[in-house]
Amino acid sequence: MKRVGVITFHASHNYGSMLQAYALQQVILGMGDDCEIINFRTKRQKKFYRPPFFHGRWIGMIRRFFLYWKVAIPLTKKYFLFESFLQNKYILSEKEYQTLDDLVKEDFKYDIFLSGSDQIWNTVCFDFDWAYFLSFVKEGKKIAYAPSMGPKPFVKDTEENTRNIKKYISSFDAVSVREQGAADHLLTLCGVHAPVMLDPTLLLSGNYWEEMINQAPLVKGEYIFLYTPWYDEQVFLKAEMLSNLLGIKVVIAQIYEKKEEHKWRKKHNFQYLLSVGPIEFLNLCKNAKWAIGLSFHLVVFSILLQTPFIVIDGMDDSRIQNLLTLTKLESRSMPSSMSDFSQYLSHIDFKLANDLIENERQRCLKWLKTNLT
Structure with a gap:
Protein backbone atom coordinates (compact mmCIF):
# COMPACT_ATOMS: atom_id res chain seq x y z
CA MET A 1 0.00 0.00 0.00
CA LYS A 2 1.32 3.43 -1.04
CA ARG A 3 0.65 6.65 0.83
CA VAL A 4 -0.57 9.23 -1.67
CA GLY A 5 -0.91 12.96 -1.04
CA VAL A 6 -3.14 14.82 -3.51
CA ILE A 7 -3.07 18.58 -4.05
CA THR A 8 -5.87 20.16 -6.06
CA PHE A 9 -8.65 22.78 -5.88
CA HIS A 10 -10.49 20.69 -3.28
CA ALA A 11 -11.66 23.71 -1.24
CA SER A 12 -12.90 25.96 -4.03
CA HIS A 13 -16.60 26.53 -3.51
CA ASN A 14 -17.17 25.43 -7.06
CA TYR A 15 -19.21 22.36 -7.94
CA GLY A 16 -16.83 20.87 -10.47
CA SER A 17 -13.71 21.55 -8.40
CA MET A 18 -14.99 19.81 -5.31
CA LEU A 19 -16.58 16.89 -7.12
CA GLN A 20 -13.45 16.17 -9.15
CA ALA A 21 -11.33 16.22 -5.98
CA TYR A 22 -13.74 13.80 -4.32
CA ALA A 23 -13.73 11.52 -7.37
CA LEU A 24 -9.94 11.41 -7.63
CA GLN A 25 -9.54 10.47 -3.98
CA GLN A 26 -12.23 7.77 -4.22
CA VAL A 27 -10.58 6.26 -7.28
CA ILE A 28 -7.16 6.08 -5.58
CA LEU A 29 -8.68 4.59 -2.43
CA GLY A 30 -10.47 2.07 -4.61
CA MET A 31 -7.12 0.98 -6.03
CA GLY A 32 -6.06 -0.02 -2.52
CA ASP A 33 -3.76 2.88 -1.69
CA ASP A 34 -3.94 5.20 1.28
CA CYS A 35 -4.86 8.68 0.06
CA GLU A 36 -5.13 12.08 1.72
CA ILE A 37 -5.93 15.43 0.19
CA ILE A 38 -3.33 17.95 1.29
CA ASN A 39 -5.50 20.62 2.89
CA PHE A 40 -3.96 23.62 1.13
CA ARG A 41 -6.26 26.64 1.47
CA THR A 42 -4.80 30.08 0.86
CA LYS A 43 -6.21 33.16 2.58
CA ARG A 44 -7.22 34.67 -0.75
CA GLN A 45 -9.13 31.52 -1.68
CA LYS A 46 -10.96 31.39 1.65
CA LYS A 47 -11.83 35.08 1.42
CA PHE A 48 -13.09 34.84 -2.15
CA TYR A 49 -15.57 32.06 -1.41
CA ARG A 50 -17.18 33.63 1.63
CA PRO A 51 -20.73 34.96 1.10
CA PRO A 52 -20.55 38.39 -0.59
CA PHE A 53 -21.76 40.26 2.52
CA PHE A 54 -18.72 38.97 4.43
CA HIS A 55 -16.24 40.74 2.15
CA GLY A 56 -14.39 43.95 2.99
CA ARG A 57 -14.50 46.16 6.06
CA TRP A 58 -17.41 46.34 8.51
CA ILE A 59 -19.04 49.32 6.79
CA GLY A 60 -18.89 47.56 3.43
CA MET A 61 -20.15 44.33 4.95
CA ILE A 62 -23.18 46.09 6.39
CA ARG A 63 -23.95 47.76 3.07
CA ARG A 64 -23.62 44.49 1.19
CA PHE A 65 -25.80 42.72 3.71
CA PHE A 66 -28.64 45.14 2.99
CA LEU A 67 -28.01 44.65 -0.73
CA TYR A 68 -28.26 40.88 -0.36
CA TRP A 69 -30.61 40.61 2.62
CA LYS A 70 -33.28 38.77 0.66
CA VAL A 71 -30.83 35.98 -0.16
CA ALA A 72 -28.58 36.17 2.91
CA ILE A 73 -29.96 33.01 4.51
CA PRO A 74 -29.77 30.73 1.42
CA LEU A 75 -26.31 32.07 0.53
CA THR A 76 -25.12 31.32 4.06
CA LYS A 77 -26.62 27.83 3.83
CA LYS A 78 -24.84 27.37 0.50
CA TYR A 79 -21.51 28.29 2.07
CA PHE A 80 -21.93 25.74 4.85
CA LEU A 81 -23.07 23.03 2.42
CA PHE A 82 -19.72 23.40 0.66
CA GLU A 83 -17.83 23.42 3.96
CA SER A 84 -19.76 20.34 5.10
CA PHE A 85 -18.84 18.52 1.90
CA LEU A 86 -15.21 19.44 2.46
CA GLN A 87 -15.15 18.18 6.03
CA ASN A 88 -17.32 15.07 5.60
CA LYS A 89 -16.59 13.74 2.11
CA TYR A 90 -12.79 14.06 1.95
CA ILE A 91 -9.98 12.44 3.87
CA LEU A 92 -7.85 15.49 4.61
CA SER A 93 -4.33 15.96 5.91
CA GLU A 94 -4.19 16.57 9.64
CA LYS A 95 -2.91 20.11 9.14
CA GLU A 96 -4.25 22.95 7.03
CA TYR A 97 -1.68 24.89 4.99
CA GLN A 98 -2.18 28.49 3.91
CA THR A 99 1.02 29.27 2.03
CA LEU A 100 3.61 27.59 -0.13
CA ASP A 101 6.10 28.26 2.65
CA ASP A 102 3.91 26.24 5.05
CA LEU A 103 4.13 23.30 2.66
CA VAL A 104 7.89 23.66 2.21
CA LYS A 105 8.39 23.50 5.99
CA GLU A 106 6.29 20.36 6.41
CA ASP A 107 7.94 16.94 6.58
CA PHE A 108 5.43 14.94 4.56
CA LYS A 109 5.49 11.16 4.76
CA TYR A 110 3.80 10.42 1.45
CA ASP A 111 5.35 7.94 -0.97
CA ILE A 112 3.67 9.66 -3.91
CA PHE A 113 2.61 13.27 -4.44
CA LEU A 114 -0.14 13.73 -6.98
CA SER A 115 -1.02 17.04 -8.57
CA GLY A 116 -4.69 16.58 -9.27
CA SER A 117 -7.10 17.77 -11.89
CA ASP A 118 -9.16 20.94 -12.48
CA GLN A 119 -7.58 24.23 -13.59
CA ILE A 120 -4.75 24.03 -11.06
CA TRP A 121 -2.14 24.75 -13.78
CA ASN A 122 -4.02 27.75 -15.16
CA THR A 123 -1.71 30.56 -14.05
CA VAL A 124 -4.40 33.24 -14.56
CA CYS A 125 -6.76 31.68 -11.99
CA PHE A 126 -7.09 33.98 -8.98
CA ASP A 127 -6.20 31.12 -6.62
CA PHE A 128 -3.34 29.72 -8.68
CA ASP A 129 -0.21 28.84 -6.72
CA TRP A 130 3.07 27.17 -7.68
CA ALA A 131 2.31 24.60 -4.98
CA TYR A 132 0.09 22.88 -7.56
CA PHE A 133 3.24 22.12 -9.55
CA LEU A 134 4.52 20.27 -6.43
CA SER A 135 7.31 22.82 -6.01
CA PHE A 136 7.39 22.07 -2.26
CA VAL A 137 8.17 18.35 -2.58
CA LYS A 138 11.61 17.33 -1.29
CA GLU A 139 11.41 13.56 -1.64
CA GLY A 140 8.93 11.18 -3.21
CA LYS A 141 7.43 10.30 -6.57
CA LYS A 142 5.66 13.16 -8.37
CA ILE A 143 2.70 12.54 -10.65
CA ALA A 144 0.28 14.85 -12.44
CA TYR A 145 -3.15 13.42 -13.19
CA ALA A 146 -5.15 15.49 -15.68
CA PRO A 147 -4.46 19.06 -14.51
CA SER A 148 -5.98 21.69 -16.78
CA MET A 149 -4.30 24.86 -17.98
CA GLY A 150 -7.62 26.49 -18.75
CA PRO A 151 -9.68 27.08 -21.89
CA LYS A 152 -6.72 28.59 -23.80
CA PRO A 153 -3.42 27.45 -22.25
CA PHE A 154 -0.56 29.95 -21.95
CA VAL A 155 -2.41 32.77 -23.70
CA LYS A 156 -1.56 35.22 -20.91
CA ASP A 157 1.55 33.59 -19.45
CA THR A 158 4.62 35.70 -18.75
CA GLU A 159 8.16 34.67 -19.58
CA GLU A 160 8.79 34.06 -15.88
CA ASN A 161 5.78 31.76 -15.66
CA THR A 162 6.86 29.73 -18.67
CA ARG A 163 10.35 29.36 -17.19
CA ASN A 164 8.85 28.12 -13.93
CA ILE A 165 6.57 25.68 -15.72
CA LYS A 166 9.53 24.20 -17.62
CA LYS A 167 11.53 23.90 -14.41
CA TYR A 168 8.79 22.23 -12.36
CA ILE A 169 7.54 19.93 -15.13
CA SER A 170 11.04 18.51 -15.54
CA SER A 171 10.93 17.24 -11.94
CA PHE A 172 7.83 15.06 -12.45
CA ASP A 173 8.03 11.30 -12.78
CA ALA A 174 4.83 11.14 -14.83
CA VAL A 175 2.73 13.89 -16.38
CA SER A 176 -0.72 13.77 -17.92
CA VAL A 177 -3.14 16.61 -18.70
CA ARG A 178 -6.86 17.03 -19.18
CA GLU A 179 -6.98 18.66 -22.62
CA GLN A 180 -5.19 18.28 -25.91
CA GLY A 181 -4.37 21.99 -25.95
CA ALA A 182 -2.34 21.62 -22.75
CA ALA A 183 -0.62 18.53 -24.14
CA ASP A 184 0.36 20.41 -27.31
CA HIS A 185 1.76 23.34 -25.35
CA LEU A 186 3.74 21.17 -22.94
CA LEU A 187 5.26 19.34 -25.88
CA THR A 188 6.30 22.64 -27.46
CA LEU A 189 7.45 24.24 -24.23
CA CYS A 190 9.06 21.32 -22.40
CA GLY A 191 9.38 18.51 -24.89
CA VAL A 192 7.12 16.42 -22.65
CA HIS A 193 4.65 14.00 -24.20
CA ALA A 194 1.72 14.24 -21.77
CA PRO A 195 -1.19 11.89 -22.47
CA VAL A 196 -4.67 13.36 -22.23
CA MET A 197 -6.69 11.89 -19.37
CA LEU A 198 -10.33 12.11 -18.37
CA ASP A 199 -11.41 14.52 -15.68
CA PRO A 200 -11.67 12.53 -12.41
CA THR A 201 -15.46 12.95 -12.33
CA LEU A 202 -15.58 10.78 -15.46
CA LEU A 203 -13.61 7.99 -13.78
CA LEU A 204 -16.74 7.19 -11.78
CA SER A 205 -19.86 5.92 -13.52
CA GLY A 206 -23.21 7.64 -13.67
CA ASN A 207 -24.59 4.96 -11.33
CA TYR A 208 -21.96 5.86 -8.74
Missing part, protein backbone atom coordinates in the same frame (compact mmCIF):
# COMPACT_ATOMS: atom_id res chain seq x y z
CA TRP A 209 -22.96 9.52 -8.82
CA GLU A 210 -26.67 8.71 -8.71
CA GLU A 211 -26.16 6.89 -5.42
CA MET A 212 -25.04 10.20 -3.88
CA ILE A 213 -28.23 11.98 -4.90
CA ASN A 214 -31.25 12.19 -2.64
CA GLN A 215 -34.01 10.56 -4.66
CA ALA A 216 -36.44 13.41 -3.97
CA PRO A 217 -36.01 16.19 -6.56
CA LEU A 218 -35.16 19.57 -5.02
CA VAL A 219 -37.45 21.27 -7.50
CA LYS A 220 -41.01 20.15 -8.18
CA GLY A 221 -42.18 19.88 -11.74
CA GLU A 222 -40.26 20.21 -14.98
CA TYR A 223 -37.45 22.74 -15.23
CA ILE A 224 -34.38 23.81 -17.18
CA PHE A 225 -31.21 23.89 -15.08
CA LEU A 226 -29.01 26.84 -16.03
CA TYR A 227 -25.41 26.78 -14.87
CA THR A 228 -22.39 28.82 -15.84
CA PRO A 229 -19.52 29.55 -13.40
CA TRP A 230 -19.52 33.21 -14.45
CA TYR A 231 -22.30 35.46 -15.71
CA ASP A 232 -22.81 35.24 -19.46
CA GLU A 233 -25.63 37.21 -21.02
CA GLN A 234 -25.93 34.86 -24.00
CA VAL A 235 -26.45 31.85 -21.74
CA PHE A 236 -29.29 33.60 -19.92
CA LEU A 237 -30.87 34.75 -23.18
CA LYS A 238 -30.73 31.24 -24.63
CA ALA A 239 -32.20 29.81 -21.42
CA GLU A 240 -35.10 32.25 -21.64
CA MET A 241 -35.72 31.32 -25.26
CA LEU A 242 -35.69 27.61 -24.40
CA SER A 243 -38.01 28.26 -21.47
CA ASN A 244 -40.50 30.08 -23.69
CA LEU A 245 -40.28 27.33 -26.30
CA LEU A 246 -40.84 24.45 -23.86
CA GLY A 247 -43.13 26.29 -21.45
CA ILE A 248 -41.11 25.35 -18.35
CA LYS A 249 -39.19 27.39 -15.78
CA VAL A 250 -35.45 28.01 -15.49
CA VAL A 251 -33.70 27.13 -12.23
CA ILE A 252 -30.43 28.86 -11.28
CA ALA A 253 -28.20 27.83 -8.36
CA GLN A 254 -26.10 30.95 -7.88
CA ILE A 255 -25.94 34.71 -8.17
CA TYR A 256 -23.18 36.51 -10.02
CA GLU A 257 -22.91 39.95 -8.41
CA LYS A 258 -23.38 41.61 -11.79
CA LYS A 259 -25.81 44.50 -12.31
CA GLU A 260 -26.85 42.97 -15.64
CA GLU A 261 -28.02 39.85 -13.85
CA HIS A 262 -30.51 41.62 -11.57
CA LYS A 263 -33.19 41.78 -14.28
CA TRP A 264 -33.32 37.99 -14.52
CA ARG A 265 -34.30 37.65 -10.87
CA LYS A 266 -37.51 39.52 -11.64
CA LYS A 267 -38.54 37.18 -14.46
CA HIS A 268 -41.52 35.01 -13.54
CA ASN A 269 -40.03 31.95 -15.26
CA PHE A 270 -36.61 32.22 -13.54
CA GLN A 271 -36.33 30.55 -10.14
CA TYR A 272 -33.24 31.09 -7.98
CA LEU A 273 -32.42 28.19 -5.68
CA LEU A 274 -29.25 29.26 -3.88
CA SER A 275 -28.79 26.86 -0.97
CA VAL A 276 -27.10 24.35 -3.26
CA GLY A 277 -23.88 22.51 -2.45
CA PRO A 278 -22.10 19.84 -4.55
CA ILE A 279 -24.60 17.06 -3.79
CA GLU A 280 -27.56 19.35 -4.42
CA PHE A 281 -25.95 20.34 -7.73
CA LEU A 282 -26.04 16.68 -8.76
CA ASN A 283 -29.71 16.55 -7.79
CA LEU A 284 -30.51 19.55 -9.99
CA CYS A 285 -28.59 18.03 -12.91
CA LYS A 286 -30.22 14.64 -12.60
CA ASN A 287 -33.82 15.81 -12.31
CA ALA A 288 -33.77 18.60 -14.89
CA LYS A 289 -35.78 18.26 -18.08
CA TRP A 290 -32.94 20.13 -19.81
CA ALA A 291 -29.60 21.61 -18.77
CA ILE A 292 -28.13 24.67 -20.45
CA GLY A 293 -25.01 26.67 -19.76
CA LEU A 294 -21.34 27.19 -20.37
CA SER A 295 -19.63 24.80 -17.99
CA PHE A 296 -17.36 21.80 -18.48
CA HIS A 297 -18.74 19.98 -15.45
CA LEU A 298 -22.35 20.70 -16.39
CA VAL A 299 -21.62 18.82 -19.62
CA VAL A 300 -19.89 16.03 -17.67
CA PHE A 301 -22.80 15.39 -15.34
CA SER A 302 -25.43 15.88 -18.02
CA ILE A 303 -23.81 13.02 -19.94
CA LEU A 304 -23.22 10.79 -16.91
CA LEU A 305 -26.74 11.36 -15.55
CA GLN A 306 -28.29 11.30 -19.03
CA THR A 307 -29.89 14.74 -18.91
CA PRO A 308 -30.50 16.44 -22.29
CA PHE A 309 -28.27 19.50 -22.54
CA ILE A 310 -27.15 22.43 -24.65
CA VAL A 311 -23.80 24.13 -24.10
CA ILE A 312 -23.43 27.65 -25.50
CA ASP A 313 -20.27 28.13 -27.62
CA GLY A 314 -18.92 24.90 -26.17
CA MET A 315 -16.65 24.19 -29.13
CA ASP A 316 -14.78 27.43 -28.40
CA ASP A 317 -13.60 26.02 -25.06
CA SER A 318 -10.81 23.42 -25.38
CA ARG A 319 -12.02 21.54 -22.29
CA ILE A 320 -15.61 21.19 -23.47
CA GLN A 321 -14.54 20.59 -27.07
CA ASN A 322 -12.43 17.60 -26.04
CA LEU A 323 -15.33 16.02 -24.15
CA LEU A 324 -17.91 16.65 -26.88
CA THR A 325 -15.56 15.25 -29.51
CA LEU A 326 -14.83 12.16 -27.43
CA THR A 327 -18.53 11.43 -26.92
CA LYS A 328 -19.53 12.41 -30.48
CA LEU A 329 -21.82 15.09 -29.07
CA GLU A 330 -20.39 18.10 -30.89
CA SER A 331 -23.94 18.87 -32.04
CA ARG A 332 -24.84 19.83 -28.44
CA SER A 333 -22.73 23.00 -28.74
CA MET A 334 -24.93 25.91 -29.80
CA PRO A 335 -23.29 29.06 -31.16
CA SER A 336 -24.41 32.17 -29.30
CA SER A 337 -25.26 33.73 -32.66
CA MET A 338 -28.02 31.17 -33.30
CA SER A 339 -31.62 31.44 -32.16
CA ASP A 340 -33.21 28.37 -33.80
CA PHE A 341 -33.41 25.50 -31.30
CA SER A 342 -34.96 22.92 -33.64
CA GLN A 343 -31.74 20.95 -34.29
CA TYR A 344 -30.81 20.98 -30.58
CA LEU A 345 -34.00 19.28 -29.37
CA SER A 346 -33.21 15.99 -31.08
CA HIS A 347 -32.54 12.69 -29.30
CA ILE A 348 -29.16 12.31 -27.59
CA ASP A 349 -27.45 8.92 -27.79
CA PHE A 350 -26.31 8.73 -24.18
CA LYS A 351 -25.55 5.01 -24.47
CA LEU A 352 -22.96 5.62 -27.17
CA ALA A 353 -21.54 8.59 -25.25
CA ASN A 354 -21.16 6.60 -22.04
CA ASP A 355 -19.73 3.58 -23.88
CA LEU A 356 -17.07 5.84 -25.38
CA ILE A 357 -16.36 7.28 -21.94
CA GLU A 358 -16.05 3.76 -20.51
CA ASN A 359 -13.36 2.88 -23.05
CA GLU A 360 -11.40 5.98 -22.08
CA ARG A 361 -12.08 5.34 -18.39
CA GLN A 362 -10.33 2.00 -18.51
CA ARG A 363 -7.32 3.51 -20.28
CA CYS A 364 -7.04 6.31 -17.73
CA LEU A 365 -7.47 4.01 -14.74
CA LYS A 366 -4.70 1.79 -16.12
CA TRP A 367 -2.37 4.80 -16.51
CA LEU A 368 -3.11 5.97 -12.99
CA LYS A 369 -2.66 2.55 -11.43
CA THR A 370 0.59 1.97 -13.31
CA ASN A 371 2.04 5.27 -12.11
CA LEU A 372 0.94 4.74 -8.52
CA THR A 373 3.10 1.62 -8.24
